Every structure is written in structure tokens, then in C-alpha cells.
Amino acid sequence: MRDIIRISAALAALILPPAALAGDFPVCVYGVNEPASLAVLKNSGFNCFQTYLDDPEKLAGLAETARGLNMRMVAPPYKAMESAYSEKARRWPVLAWYLKDEPEVGWMKAEDLLKLDRRVKEWSPGQPTAFVMGHGLPAMVYGAAADIVMLDWYPVPHLPLESVGRELALVREGVRLTDPARPEKPLWAVLQAFDWIEYPQRRAKKVGGWPTFEQVRFMTWLSVARGAAGVFYFKYADNEGVPLPSRPELWGRYERVAGELTAMSKVLVKGKDIPLPVGLDERLSGRALRRWWRKYAIILNPTAGAVPLAAEALKGWRPLFETRRELPESLPPYGVLILEK
Numbered sequence: 001m002r003d004i005i006r007i008s009a010a011l012a013a014l015i016l017p018p019a020a021l022a023g024d025f026p027v028c029v030y031g032v033n034e035p036a037s038l039a040v041l042k043n044s045g046f047n048c049f050q051t052y053l054d055d056p057e058k059l060a061g062l063a064e065t066a067r068g069l070n071m072r073m074v075a076p077p078y079k080a081m082e083s084a085y086s087e088k089a090r091r092w093p094v095l096a097w098y099l100k101d102e103p104e105v106g107w108m109k110a111e112d113l114l115k116l117d118r119r120v121k122e123w124s125p126g127q128p129t130a131f132v133m134g135h136g137l138p139a140m141v142y143g144a145a146a147d148i149v150m151l152d153w154y155p156v157p158h159l160p161l162e163s164v165g166r167e168l169a170l171v172r173e174g175v176r177l178t179d180p181a182r183p184e185k186p187l188w189a190v191l192q193a194f195d196w197i198e199y200p201q202r203r204a205k206k207v208g209g210w211p212t213f214e215q216v217r218f219m220t221w222l223s224v225a226r227g228a229a230g231v232f233y234f235k236y237a238d239n240e241g242v243p244l245p246s247r248p249e250l251w252g253r254y255e256r257v258a259g260e261l262t263a264m265s266k267v268l269v270k271g272k273d274i275p276l277p278v279g280l281d282e283r284l285s286g287r288a289l290r291r292w293w294r295k296y297a298i299i300l301n302p303t304a305g306a307v308p309l310a311a312e313a314l315k316g317w318r319p320l321f322e323t324r325r326e327l328p329e330s331l332p333p334y335g336v337l338i339l340e341k
Contacts, residue, residue, distance in 0.1 A: 024265040026095060026230030027258045028074070029244075030190065031237060033058075035065035040245050042069045045258035048095050050074040050232060056083035063092035074098050074130060081123050089124070096130035096148050103131065104138035110178075113145040132190060136167040139174020147182075149175055152190035152234060155219075156211045161334050162302040164189070164219050165285075168226040186230065189223035191216070193233035193244060193254055213253040218300065218334040220257050224268060225287040225298050231261060260321050260338065267291045279313030284331065297339040301331040309337075317341045 028048040029041055041049060049066075053059060054076040066073050072095035080089040099116050100108065117129050132150035133139060143149060153167045168187060176183040193216075197208025211219070220231055233254050237243045245251045261268070271289030276297060284307055286298040297317065301307045308330045317339040319327060331337055 025261060025268040026072070026188065026232075027261045027265075028095075028230065028232040029193070029236050029254075030232050031235035032062075033236075035061050037236060037243065037245075038062070038065050038069055038071055040243075042071060044245070044251070044255040045262045046071075047262070048072040048074065048230075049236075050098065052076065052101075054079045056080045056085040056089070059092070060085050060088065063089075063094075067093045077120050077123070081120070086123070090127065094127045096128040096146075097124070099129050099131040099146055101132055102134045102152075103142055104133060104135075110141050110145070113142055117145045130188065133171070136170025136174065139171040140177060141174075143171070143174040143176075143178035148186045148188055148229075150188040150190055150232070154192035154194070154196070154234070156192055156196070156215055157207055157209050158196065161215060161218050162222065164191070165222045165226045165302070168223060168228060172227060187228050188230040188232060189220075189228040190232040190234050191219050191223065194235060194238065198239045210250055211253070213256065214334060216253045217257050217260075217336050220261065221298050221336045221338070222300055222302070224261075225285065225300060229268075263321075264296070264338070267296050271296065277313045277317070279310045281307050281310065283307045284309075295341045297337075297341075299331065299337040299339065301333060301335045304333050306330045306332050306335075314339065 024047055026048050027046050028050060029046055030050045032049040032051050033053055038049065048071055051062060051073065056079050059075055059080055062073060072093045074096050075094065075098055077097040080086065097120050099120065100113055103113050113131065120129050128147040130148035130150055131146050132152050133142065134152055136151060139149060149171055151167055151171050153164050155161055155163050168189060171187055175185060179185065192211050195208045195210050197206055223231055267289055271291040274288045274290045274295065276286055276288045283301070283303050284299055285302055286300045288295060288297045309327060311327065314327055317327065318325065318341065320338045320340055
């Protein structure tokens with residue numbers, strides 16, 4: 001009976017993601033501008049959002065709606081700090097104040113980013129700060145700034161999917177190098193929810209394409225396996241302003257993965273890292289966690305070929321978020337398997 005309940009809960013996460021509560025693992029969407037969009041996100045299993053809006057009145061509207069939905073926001077602080085909303089803004093449901101978007105693009109000095117961080121913390125010491133970089137190496141320069149460091153990395157179709165993990169590893173090394181007092185401060189991954197065909201490219205003939213569900217799922221769980229403490233998807237609407245949720249064949253890819261993250265939220269936030277099962281094929285990678293009396297494993301195949309799964313190594317483990325109870329004999333290219341024991 002317990003197995004039936006467990007399988008039913010996992011399948012439910014694929015169809016109707018459980019409500020996301022503030023304080024859980026952040027599962028967020030970038031580029032949200034309208035309060036009405038928040039209910040759509042909430043109903044799809046997301047618990048937070050990022051906005052580029054800096055108008056204090058509009059931010060206040062987003063904050064009010066977010067509070068009612070038990071969601072949190074990532075937003076620019078600067079105009080709110082100097083406005084009539086300054087006092088109230090310090091009590092908004094802020095996941096983090098957004099200091100800067102890719103400081104390396106404009107060759108911003110590290111000390112200038114640190115000054116922005118100090119300025120915001122002096123105004124509102126109780127709310128975290130964050131900024132995003134476009135790849136991992138700039139963390140060697142900027143890693144000491146902010147309470148949270150974010151990485152945006154969008155490989156489809158130009159780069160290998162596994163490059164997400166490499167860039168996150170570079171960010172972590174940069175933080176450890178530049179911020180020894182906080183070497184393990186949170187990293188958030190910002191992943192691809194757009195088609196590169198909409199953007200300028202160096203090549204003569206532009207190429208594009210949306211990430212498939214399998215690619216979204218692999219990038220997401222690879223980020224988690226590499227230590228991401230939150231996952232964002234860029235972005236809510238395309239360059240013509242068409243919201244992603246209005247395109248269900250695409251939105252469903254992100255909604256489904258959001259459901260998996262939300263179902264695993266307490267494990268990801270409160271679980272303790274443990275070794276992966278012994279005896280797995282060395283081509284596989286992942287992460288294992290313990291929460292109370294249960295163990296969980298994220299098994300990833302970061303290769304372009306199927307990799308066998310050793311039945312003896314996974315004896316007693318049960319798959320989650322799958323339609324079949326039995327363990328597969330192999331993991332397909334860029335496949336993901338979430339297990340419980």
C-alpha cells in the first residue's frame with residue numbers, strides 16, 4: 001500500500017505539481033512583469049519569479065500579489081530604496097534583491113559591485129542580495145559580492161548540455177577563491193526557456209530551437225546535482241511578448257520539471273549529502289541525499305550514448321516520477337533517474 005501511495009504521489013507531480021511554499025527550494029521564472037501572471041506560475045508549481053521592473057509602484061503591486069500567493073520575488077532595489085516605498089520594500093516577500101545583470105559584460109569593477117551590495121545591505125540588512133553572471137569564469141573576479149551568486153547558461157543548440165555542470169563548478173571555485181568567509185554560499189542556476197533564433201548570433205546562418213523536455217530535465221537535475229540551491233528559467237515571454245504559458249506544448253516541459261523539483265523540495269533543502277550507490281558505471285554522475293530515514297539519488301547520464309544501470313548497485317532503490325516501478329536496464333543519453341530507498 002505504501003508503494004502505491006508513493007507511486008501515485010510521484011505521478012501526481014507530473015500532472016498537478018504540489019503548491020510551492022515560500023521557504024522551499026526556489027523554482028522560479030525570469031522576466032515576469034504583471035501581477036496576473038503570478039497565479040499562473042503558482043498553479044504550475046513555481047514559488048518565485050524574477051522581474052526587471054524597477055518602478056517602485058509596479059514592484060509594490062507585484063509584491064502584494066506575491067504575498068497573497070505565498071511567493072517570493074527577485075527584483076532591482078535601487079529606485080525602491082529612494083522612493084516613498086523604501087520602508088515597505090524592506091518587508092516585501094523578497095527572495096533576493098537583484099544587484100546586477102552580468103557585470104562582466106560592461107567590465108564592471110569588482111569593487112563597484114561590492115559597493116552596490118553594501119549599499120543595499122545597509123538599507124535592508126534582513127533581505128538577501130544576488131547577481132547573475134553569463135558564464136563561470138567571472139566568478140573569479142566577482143564571487144565575493146552578494147549573498148547568492150547566479151549563473152545563466154543557455155546551451156541549446158550550440159553547446160553540450162553537460163556544459164551547465166562545468167560552468168556551475170567554475171562559479172563554485174570562483175566563490176571559494178574570492179569569498180573564503182562564505183565558500184559555500186548559495187548558487188542559483190538560470191536555465192534556458194527560449195529559442196536562440198530570436199537573438200543575435202555570430203554565425204552567418206542563425207540556428208535555434210527550444211530545449212526538449214528531456215533537455216530541460218537534464219539541465220535542471222544536473223544543476224541540482226552540481227549544488228544549485230535554486231533553479232530559474234529564462235524567460236516568461238518571448239521577444240514578441242507572447243507568454244510561455246500560452247504555448248502549452250512548450251510550457252508543459254517546464255511545468256513538469258517544476259513539479260518534480262517541488263515534490264523533492266524538502267529533500268533538496270534539508271537533506272544531507274551522502275555517497276552515491278557503489279558500483280554504478282563510472283560514466284554516470286549525480287548526487288545522493290538522506291532525509292530522515294530515506295535516501296534519494298539523482299542519477300545522470302552526461303554522455304551521448306546509453307549507459308547500463310547495475311542492478312546490484314541499485315538493489316532496493318525505487319524510481320520516482322516514472323510511469324513504471326521497475327528500474328530500467330540502462331539510462332538513455334542525457335537521461336535522468338530520481339530514486340528513493
